[in-house]
Every structure is written in structure tokens, then in C-alpha cells.
Amino acid sequence: MAFLLLLPTEQVFGQNFAQNEVVIFQGKKFVMHQVRTGETVYSLSKKFGVSESALEENNPGIDKGLTIGQVLKIPYVEGIELPNSSSDQKGDPSGFTKYEIESRKETAYSIAKKFGITVEELYAYNPTVRKFKKRTELNIPYWEKETTSETDDLIKKPETGEHTIVHQVVSGETLFSLARRYGITEQEILAQNPDASQLKTGMTLIIKTGTSVGDVNKPQPIEYAGGRNYIEHIIESGETMWGITRKYNVSEEELKKINPILNTGFPAGAVIKIPVAEASEPIAKPVNEEAFEQHLVERGETLYGLSKKYNVSIPDIIKYNPILDRRNLAYGETILIPKKPEDVFTQPESDNIVIADIDSAKMLEEFYAVEMPVEIPESCVPDFSGSSSGKTYNVALFLPFYYEANDTLNREDLVIDSTALFTSEETEIAQDTTIELEERKELFKQFYGGSENFVQFYEGVLLAVDSLQNIGFNVKLNVFDTQRNKDSIRQYFMANDFFLTDLIIGPIFPRVQQEIAAYAAKNRIPIVSPLASQSAITQSNSYYFQVNPSRDYLTRQTAEMVAEEHFNSNFIILKTSDYSGTPEGELVELLREKFFNSGMLSSFEGVNFTIYDFENEGSFGLRRIMSKTKENVVYIPSENEGELSVAISNLNNLSDEYSITLIGSNRYPNYSSIQLEQFHNLKLKYIAPYYTDYTNKQTINFVEKYKNNFGTEPDNFSFQGYDVTLYFLTALITYGNDFAACLPYLHTFQMQGNYHFGQLTQFGGYMNEGVSVISYTRDYEVKRKRVKGQPRLIMASEY
Known part of the structure; x- marks a missing residue:
């Protein structure tokens, strides 16, 4: 092998080198490599047999990401076979075409798909473009390929028989004619080219043949050296770096190291690699082994494929493998597939046992039960020693009661319209919480605006406080009338002793919450927004808890x-x-x-x-x-x-x-x-966000207790007041006022749904992410099919 000797004073990167040419610089051998499409620091370290740190040491700045065409100085390892430019490395583009973004709906993903390039290539050759706005001009790279006809470019992969055809539409062609020509369906063309729904002359289409469309875009688990297992994730519109780190329990630094494109943005449509823990045991523990098949995940398998293979729904696979509600499948892990009830309970040698004989729902639920082992942090292990006779928990409740207006209505013998008038903000609160705006039936009371709903919320709060006091906890409830004026509450929280408050519930409306939320954060007091579904406060206040999920x-x-x-x-x-x-x-x-x-x-x-x-x-x-x-x-x-x-x-x-x-x-x-x-x-x-099961024994007991105390049926405001107060007071009593990190381990019964609070931003507040799938049936039932939120957990000590 011939080597090129360079003197120490020469500038290596000013030279023109052949790809992977070996040079000697300051007495050491290096391979001069030009970065190609799809290469990363990690892939190059494996390809050339050197460590990532050695690459970074000899090429300062590459830890922030590689750029296509960049020349790297890679330490030469004796005896290693130098790679040639492979078929998946395109090299420099043959040229560029100009494209002007036509609509604000276009994304990097859709444009890349339209021209048959990757999102990474689109960003690499348009380094100054960070936002895809209408009329922005882009450089679209293209590479010359083997021409198979006057109009088509064709690439064949012999190992799979797959062909990728770049087709330019000519006058008179239709989706039907193209589908017939290439032996695929119209929907498969649209799957690969979403803009082809409005076919235009001159449009460039990417057409894949020889493989089913279902195999084109599946997330593929990949096993790498070093014992790490990866899955691929396609970034969707609206996703954030923080959301992905939470979802997959991985650090931002690790994501950027594996995916250099993330150093310059978080582009929708980009495919990124996510490391997951290696697992061979089932990711959920079945109570009854015979209720499930155990499936070892192979490369390329997806939930969609497994659903078809075992004839079981995706929600059922997720239900019995709760971690899959947060991430995709990972190669090498074992998951549980529920067997059909008739396969479990019917004996082949006997016709006497049929599924109808089984004590239906409850027995099946117990039989198919699974548990997720969890190691509870020491800081989240409850300690109730002496708590019932010690601390008094001070709770501040802010609600718009409109004391003076209601007093006037009930003092004067007024006849008003039976349908109270709501402000637009109050109506939105009610709609977002699926709360019916109904009046009490007592004719001797009149309520100003929507204040009756907040009275019923307050009554639910009272019953929750009473429940905790009955089991020995000391709770002091301080109630304040906020009306709808943010200035009206300042007199309350600016009082000298307000800083002794342990928990704040309310105010109802976000614009009234701003000052007191800032006060709560400064004094480390948890503040709960019980009804509003939209609030900018959640983005920046780590002591703020939004119960109603955003739209x-x-x-x-x-x-x-x-x-x-x-x-x-x-x-x-x-x-x-x-x-x-x-x-x-x-x-x-x-x-x-x-x-x-x-x-x-x-x-x-x-x-x-x-x-x-x-x-x-x-x-x-x-x-x-x-x-x-x-x-x-x-x-x-x-x-x-x-x-x-x-x-x-x-x-x-x-x-x-x-x-x-x-x-x-x-x-x-x-x-x-x-x-x-x-x-x-x-x-x-x-x-x-809410669903009340009126058949539940605890719900029935609450309804009876409410009727006995207040002489009327509870409504959804009443349930909400009880649920919110019981949940957050239990968290406060169990973990102290810094309870946020321990909420995943808190289990209390909520009549309207399962709370599961997730932090929205790194330094922001928490929003309830526990929601229900509600389904109407043709036999006139309304069912909660499943709860998307907190998985069922089991403490390690219970094994």
C-alpha cells in the first residue's frame, strides 16, 4: 500500500484526496474520508475500527454533528480492510433542482418524499433553512442513476427483488394507468407519494415494486455492537425533544450522540434511533402463565404485524404489555400475547365446558391479569408513622362563588330565566370537562351565572376532606371567593400567614391564576388547576398541576x-x-x-x-x-x-x-x-378525560353520601371536586409537598378517571395524561373500553 507523506506545516484539509486515501501526518497514519449520506460518528467508528473519542479528538467539532461532504482525518488501524464507497453512499449530487414551497402544509418529510431523498439530505443541502415557509426556495439534490427507459430511473436490490422507480408524470397519465403499468395499487402509489392525489404533469413520483407497501415504513429494531439495542422512531409533527426523552426514558445527550441531525433541530419526518434496554424476560409478569403465549420479537416486527399474526387487537397487546403504550417493540424482548378464551377454557376432549359457562367478565379479568414489577425509589416509600396525630394540612380553595351577587338574588324576590347565563370562558370550561350545565331543582334558590356548578364542586371537596379526617388526618380547609377578577385574590395570598399553606386548589380560570401561581412556585406550594384545559402556566411552573388534559x-x-x-x-x-x-x-x-x-x-x-x-x-x-x-x-x-x-x-x-x-x-x-x-x-x-362508572361500589357509596348531606344528586362537578381533593391531599400526606416525582407510584380511586401526570417541559408543570376510550354500542350501552394512562404496577416486595 502506498502512503502520502505530509509535513507538519501542511494543511491537511486544503488538499484534494481520493476517497479513503491513507496519509502520514506528523508521523501517524490517517485515512482521509469524505462524509457521505447517512453516515454518523458511530457508524464511522465501527467501519474504521476506531473509537468515537479518537474520531472526535482528531476532528474537533464533529460531536455537534457531521455534514455531507466534510473531510475527516481518521486514525489508520493496521490490517483493517478499508471500505470502498458502498451502494448506499450516494457521493456528491449530480446537481440540484430548485423548488419553491407551495403551501404552509408542506413539511420537510413531505418534500423529501416527493423528490425521493431523505430528510437529512434536504437539511444538509439547505443549511440556512430552519423553517419551511411558503415561497421558500430549496435546493433539491439529485443523483444520476442507470436509465431503464426514456422516462424512468431504476435501482434494483438483488437480495430483495425490490425496485425503486423514479417516474416523471407525462400528460394523460393517471393513477390508474400508473398502477396498471407497475403492477401495484393506486393506494400504494399514494402511500409513497401523498401529493399524487392531485396528479400533475411533470410531477416526480417514487414507486417501489417487488415489496408490499406495509414493509416500506415500518420502524425497524436494529442491534448494534456494544450490547445496545435500538428501535427506529419517525418524528411526527408536533413532537418535541423533551417528549421523546420522556417517552423512551433516554437522555437528550444520548439521542444527539446517536442521531447527529438532532444537533441542529428536531425535524418532523426524520427517522431517529432510540436505545432501549436489552430484555429476554417478558416485559410484563402474567398472573397465569397459561393465559398467554410468549413471543420473542424478531427484527422488523411491528404491532401491526403481530396483531394480524395472532388475530388479536393492538390495544389488547398493549394492555398486557403496558410498556408498549410508551414505545415501539424492541428486537430480542419477549412480550405476552393473550390466548383466545375459547382456547383456554374449552377442553378438546369434552363438549361440556363452553365459554358461556364461565363467570364472564370478572373471572376473565382476573385470569388475564398482568403486573409490571417496579422498584420504588426510597424517597417515594410511604411513611405514615405518627402522621395521624401530628401535622395539620392547610388547603386553600379558590372558587368563583360570587357571594355578593348570589346574596342579592336570594334576598330580593326576583324571577329570572331558569337557564343561567354563562360567560364564554365558563361555557368552555364546562364543555372541556364534559360537565352538563344543569340546575338544581330547588325552587327557593337562584344562582348567579355559573356559580352553582362551583358550589357543587365545593361540596365534593368537603366530602373528600371529611373522608380523610375520618381516618385520622388533620385537614384545615380555607375557602376564598375569587369571582372572576384576578385583583380580588391578591388580598388573600398576600396575607402574612398564607405562606403556611400546603396545597392550593384553584382558581378556576388561567388568567386569574397567574399571580398566585408565581407566588406558589416561589414558596414551593403545589397549585392545582382543576378544570381549565389550556394554560401557558403549565409550560414553566414546576409546582403547577393541570387536571384537565389539553385539547x-x-x-x-x-x-x-x-x-x-x-x-x-x-x-x-x-x-x-x-x-x-x-x-x-x-x-x-x-x-x-x-x-x-x-x-x-x-x-x-x-x-x-x-x-x-x-x-x-x-x-x-x-x-x-x-x-x-x-x-x-x-x-x-x-x-x-x-x-x-x-x-x-x-x-x-x-x-x-x-x-x-x-x-x-x-x-x-x-x-x-x-x-x-x-x-x-x-x-x-x-x-x-373523564368517565364515571355508576356501577362501581365506591361511586355508589359517594352518591348516597352526597344525597344524605346535600339533599340532591351529585353532578360531574361534584365528582371532580372529590377526585381532585382526595388525590392531591393523599399525595401531600404521603410524600410531602415535593410529591411530583412520586405520583407514578400513587394509587387512589378516582370516580371520573385514572390520573397520570406527566411533566410537559423540562422545567415546567404537570398535566394529567390519563384518558379513557369511550365506545357506544348498538345495544345501547356506553362503555369505557380502556384507559390510556398509568399501567398497573406491583411493588417488588409483593413477589
């Missing part, structure tokens, strides 16, 4: 639920008006993205995705897009009750002929113009 979170959970449960459906977007820029429109894009990223956007073994213009075409074409063989899952991106009423009525007319599932929101039951029967016929399904 954005509910939207994302809805998209996740649909992708998990309906990945093999005929999915229809029923457009009743322009939904661009609305929260309902955001869900449409999230659904499209999730189906595409999962590789299930297919007409055969996947999901059909159709946008039907109901606004202009009416109901006449609905039968044309309905399926007799697949579940027809319909989403109407509108919040207008009139539009929804008309569209749902037309869908209902088809419910006897087709199987239809309507995806909605927790506001649907409050639309009085839509008949309840239609929700059942269409099997309405939605994500809700």
Missing part, C-alpha cells in the same frame, strides 16, 4: 387510538366545510401521518384513506366509497353542531347497510340536536 393532547390520543384500532379499515374524512387551520383539521393530518408512517396506507391489507366532499357532493356518493368487507371508520372535521347533525343523520341512514364507526370528541354527547340513537347506530367512539 391538543386529546387530539393526539384520538389519532393514536384510531391508528391502533382501525389500521385495516376503510377510513373516510367527511368534509362538511373548510377545516384547514382548525383543531379538527389537525387531527386529519395526524391520522394521515400515522397511517403513512406505519406503512399501513394500503388498499389490501391496510387502511383506505378517502376525503369525501360532503359539502359539495352531498350524500349521493357515500355508497360509492363505503366498504362491505371492511369497517367504515368516519371522521367529520367540524365542531359546528348544524353541520355535524346533517352529516351524522345521513350516515345513520346507511348504518343498517354498512358497518360504520364514527370517530368524535367528548363534546358530541352535549349536542342536543343529534339523537342519541344515532350515536349508538354509528358506534360512536372518542377519547374522554
Whole structure:
């Protein structure tokens, strides 16, 4: 092998070297390597047999990320076979084409897909572009390939038989003709080229043949040297670095080290590697081994594939392997697959035992029970020694009672409209918490505005305090009337002894909370926002707890639920008006993205995705897009009750002929113009932050106690007041006022749902992420199918 000798004074990086040429610099041998597409510090260290630290030492600054075309000085290892430029390294582009972003809806992911390049390449050759705005001009790299016809470029991978065709659309071509030409379906073309729904002459399409579309975009687990196991994650729109570190329990530093692209941003559509712990034992512990099959995860397997292989739903796989609610499958781990009840309980040699003989739901629930072992930190182990006779816990409750206005109404013999007038903010609070705005039946009381709802919340608080006092805890409740004026509460928390408060519940409205929330953070007092669903305070105050999940979170959970449960459906977007820029429109894009990223956007073994213009075409074409063989899952991106009423009525007319599932929101039951029967016929399904099980014994006891104390039925405000107070007072008593880190280990019964608080930002507050999947059935039942939130845990000492 010939070597090039360089004197110490020469500038290595000013020279032109052949790829992987060996040079001698200051008496040491180095390989001069030009960075190609897809290479990382980690991959180069393995390729050239050197440590990452050695690479960084000889090439200062590469710890912040590599750039395509950069020349590196890599220490030469004697005897190592120097790699040649491989087929997956494209080298320098043959040239660039200019592209002007046409719409604000375009993302780095969609543009990269359109031109058949990676997101990393798009960013690398447009280093000054950080935000993809309309009319921004981009450089799109292209590489010359072997031409197989006048119009097509073709690359063949012999080991898989897969072909990737770059096709430029010519006049007269249609999706149908292209599908026929290349032997694939129209939906597979759309899966690889979402913009092809509006085919234009000159458009460039990427067409893959010789493999099913379901294999194109699946997250692939990869095993690397050093005992680490990785899965691949496609960054979705709206995801953040902090969210990913929380979801996968990995540090930001480690993510950036493995994925250099993250050093300059967090681009949607980029595929990043996530390290996961190596595991050979089941990730959940079954109570009964015979209830489950144990499946060893192979490379490339996904929840979608396992669901089809074992004929079991994705939610059931997640239910019995709770960690999968937070991350994807990892190669080499063992997961539990529930066996069919008839396979478990029916004996082949006997016809006497049938599933109907089993004491149904409760026995099955116990039989299929799983537990997640958890090691509780020492700081979160409860210690109740002496707590019942010692400390008094001071709780401040801020609610808008409007004392003076209510006193005036009840002192003067006034006759007012029986439907109290609500401010828009109060109405939104009620809608977001799925609380019905109903009056008490006593005729001798009148309530100002919406204050009756807060009186009922207060009554729930009183019963929670009473429950704790009955078991020996000392709780002092200080109640303050906030009205709706932030200035009115300053006199309360500026009092000399207010700093002795241990817990603050309220105020209700975020704009009234600002000053007292700042005071609470300064004095390390937990403050609970019990009803509002939107607050900027959650982003920056680590002592702030938001009980009602944000609308954005509910939207994302809805998209996740649909992708998990309906990945093999005929999915229809029923457009009743322009939904661009609305929260309902955001869900449409999230659904499209999730189906595409999962590789299930297919007409055969996947999901059909159709946008039907109901606004202009009416109901006449609905039968044309309905399926007799697949579940027809319909989403109407509108919040207008009139539009929804008309569209749902037309869908209902088809419910006897087709199987239809309507995806909605927790506001649907409050639309009085839509008949309840239609929700059942269409099997309405939605994500809700709250659900009250009136068959539960503890709920029944609460209702009786409430009626005995207050002479009326509790409403959802009453349940909320009880749940919030009992939960946070229990946390305070159990762990002290710095209880946030211990909440994952706190288990209390909530009548309206399972609380599971997650920190929104690194230094911010906490939001409840425990939500329920609510489903209406055709036999007129409303069921909570599952709870998305805190998994069932078992303490190590209980084994």
C-alpha cells in the first residue's frame, strides 16, 4: 500500500484526496474520508475500527454533528480492510433542482418524499433553512442513476427483488394507468407519494415494486455492537425533544450522540434511533402463565404485524404489555400475547365446558391479569408513622362563588330565566370537562351565572376532606371567593400567614391564576388547576398541576387510538366545510401521518384513506366509497353542531347497510340536536378525560353520601371536586409537598378517571395524561373500553 507523506506545516484539509486515501501526518497514519449520506460518528467508528473519542479528538467539532461532504482525518488501524464507497453512499449530487414551497402544509418529510431523498439530505443541502415557509426556495439534490427507459430511473436490490422507480408524470397519465403499468395499487402509489392525489404533469413520483407497501415504513429494531439495542422512531409533527426523552426514558445527550441531525433541530419526518434496554424476560409478569403465549420479537416486527399474526387487537397487546403504550417493540424482548378464551377454557376432549359457562367478565379479568414489577425509589416509600396525630394540612380553595351577587338574588324576590347565563370562558370550561350545565331543582334558590356548578364542586371537596379526617388526618380547609377578577385574590395570598399553606386548589380560570401561581412556585406550594384545559402556566411552573388534559393532547390520543384500532379499515374524512387551520383539521393530518408512517396506507391489507366532499357532493356518493368487507371508520372535521347533525343523520341512514364507526370528541354527547340513537347506530367512539362508572361500589357509596348531606344528586362537578381533593391531599400526606416525582407510584380511586401526570417541559408543570376510550354500542350501552394512562404496577416486595 502506498502512503502520502505530509509535513507538519501542511494543511491537511486544503488538499484534494481520493476517497479513503491513507496519509502520514506528523508521523501517524490517517485515512482521509469524505462524509457521505447517512453516515454518523458511530457508524464511522465501527467501519474504521476506531473509537468515537479518537474520531472526535482528531476532528474537533464533529460531536455537534457531521455534514455531507466534510473531510475527516481518521486514525489508520493496521490490517483493517478499508471500505470502498458502498451502494448506499450516494457521493456528491449530480446537481440540484430548485423548488419553491407551495403551501404552509408542506413539511420537510413531505418534500423529501416527493423528490425521493431523505430528510437529512434536504437539511444538509439547505443549511440556512430552519423553517419551511411558503415561497421558500430549496435546493433539491439529485443523483444520476442507470436509465431503464426514456422516462424512468431504476435501482434494483438483488437480495430483495425490490425496485425503486423514479417516474416523471407525462400528460394523460393517471393513477390508474400508473398502477396498471407497475403492477401495484393506486393506494400504494399514494402511500409513497401523498401529493399524487392531485396528479400533475411533470410531477416526480417514487414507486417501489417487488415489496408490499406495509414493509416500506415500518420502524425497524436494529442491534448494534456494544450490547445496545435500538428501535427506529419517525418524528411526527408536533413532537418535541423533551417528549421523546420522556417517552423512551433516554437522555437528550444520548439521542444527539446517536442521531447527529438532532444537533441542529428536531425535524418532523426524520427517522431517529432510540436505545432501549436489552430484555429476554417478558416485559410484563402474567398472573397465569397459561393465559398467554410468549413471543420473542424478531427484527422488523411491528404491532401491526403481530396483531394480524395472532388475530388479536393492538390495544389488547398493549394492555398486557403496558410498556408498549410508551414505545415501539424492541428486537430480542419477549412480550405476552393473550390466548383466545375459547382456547383456554374449552377442553378438546369434552363438549361440556363452553365459554358461556364461565363467570364472564370478572373471572376473565382476573385470569388475564398482568403486573409490571417496579422498584420504588426510597424517597417515594410511604411513611405514615405518627402522621395521624401530628401535622395539620392547610388547603386553600379558590372558587368563583360570587357571594355578593348570589346574596342579592336570594334576598330580593326576583324571577329570572331558569337557564343561567354563562360567560364564554365558563361555557368552555364546562364543555372541556364534559360537565352538563344543569340546575338544581330547588325552587327557593337562584344562582348567579355559573356559580352553582362551583358550589357543587365545593361540596365534593368537603366530602373528600371529611373522608380523610375520618381516618385520622388533620385537614384545615380555607375557602376564598375569587369571582372572576384576578385583583380580588391578591388580598388573600398576600396575607402574612398564607405562606403556611400546603396545597392550593384553584382558581378556576388561567388568567386569574397567574399571580398566585408565581407566588406558589416561589414558596414551593403545589397549585392545582382543576378544570381549565389550556394554560401557558403549565409550560414553566414546576409546582403547577393541570387536571384537565389539553385539547391538543386529546387530539393526539384520538389519532393514536384510531391508528391502533382501525389500521385495516376503510377510513373516510367527511368534509362538511373548510377545516384547514382548525383543531379538527389537525387531527386529519395526524391520522394521515400515522397511517403513512406505519406503512399501513394500503388498499389490501391496510387502511383506505378517502376525503369525501360532503359539502359539495352531498350524500349521493357515500355508497360509492363505503366498504362491505371492511369497517367504515368516519371522521367529520367540524365542531359546528348544524353541520355535524346533517352529516351524522345521513350516515345513520346507511348504518343498517354498512358497518360504520364514527370517530368524535367528548363534546358530541352535549349536542342536543343529534339523537342519541344515532350515536349508538354509528358506534360512536372518542377519547374522554373523564368517565364515571355508576356501577362501581365506591361511586355508589359517594352518591348516597352526597344525597344524605346535600339533599340532591351529585353532578360531574361534584365528582371532580372529590377526585381532585382526595388525590392531591393523599399525595401531600404521603410524600410531602415535593410529591411530583412520586405520583407514578400513587394509587387512589378516582370516580371520573385514572390520573397520570406527566411533566410537559423540562422545567415546567404537570398535566394529567390519563384518558379513557369511550365506545357506544348498538345495544345501547356506553362503555369505557380502556384507559390510556398509568399501567398497573406491583411493588417488588409483593413477589
